Amino acid sequence: MSKHHEENDDEILDSGTHSHGPPESYVTQVYPFDKYLITVKLSLDGRFIGIEEVQINKDFRSYKQKVSRKIYHYLEEPEIE
């Protein structure tokens, strides 16, 4: 769930609303937190830059429940055809 954003100099100049400086490069990563999905911005070397977006997670299962469901799958005998 990560997106890589890299703006080149031309795009910055064309936009007209940015200050002139080095191009901004970052990745976004979505983390589920309780009933929310937090999109955070990280520098390319993994440093936290900021929060880009907070969304309601439409899948209302908690992380704990999801893990639990996955574990049932691990503890199943393979199907015999």
Added chain:
Amino acid sequence: MFYTDVTEQRLRFGDVLKGYLSTTPTIIEPFAERNEAYNIDVRLPDFCVVMDPCCQIGGGSISLTPLIQVRSYFWDVPYFFEDITRINRVMSPRLAIHPHKWNELTSQEKMELINATPQHGYLRFFVYEENDAFPPYNVSRDLRYEEKIDRADQLPTYEERREKLEFQTKYYMIDFKSVHHLNCKKISRPDKPLDSKIQNSKILQLSIRTRNELRDKMSFYYGNPPDEDRTDV
């Protein structure tokens, strides 16, 4: 104690019985008309287990499931090899997963299992402890799994070794998916005198503790909602 020393003069949930037919109908697809091909497999298993709750036994009918050999898959799991009846109770997912499956997990998935709380697994199955009433059968496995630490992530891993393992066992199991229904007028309610033929067909009775374990696991089998039926609110 897995079984009671003395069996009661009535049928109970989980009892091991002898002399009851097992039937399995098979169809190719749902019938569009009345006279399509089908097959009904009728067998006389060595033993069947009573699947009705104690208070629902009677009225000339009963739900049963055949006692079957323990699936050889389970003997590969060291945690079960030590005590195969661990299948019946909440188990550590880390220890209960098949070694081959464990080796296919990512480091993150392994950590999830290591940190997971004990829970029921292999929901369909319940193991019956070995008993002199049961005939022994052979188990043969070709691979042996030895636990080691993976140098890359410092997590456990299993080394597969080709090594023949053969032994005899009298452990059996039931599969909740194989429950079938049978009519017999001699099957009466627990509060009525039991017919002598029915009494003679009763081979073993579970102890209260084991019957509670069977009840717990079967309740969990039916009471475990699928993802789409789960809600947090």
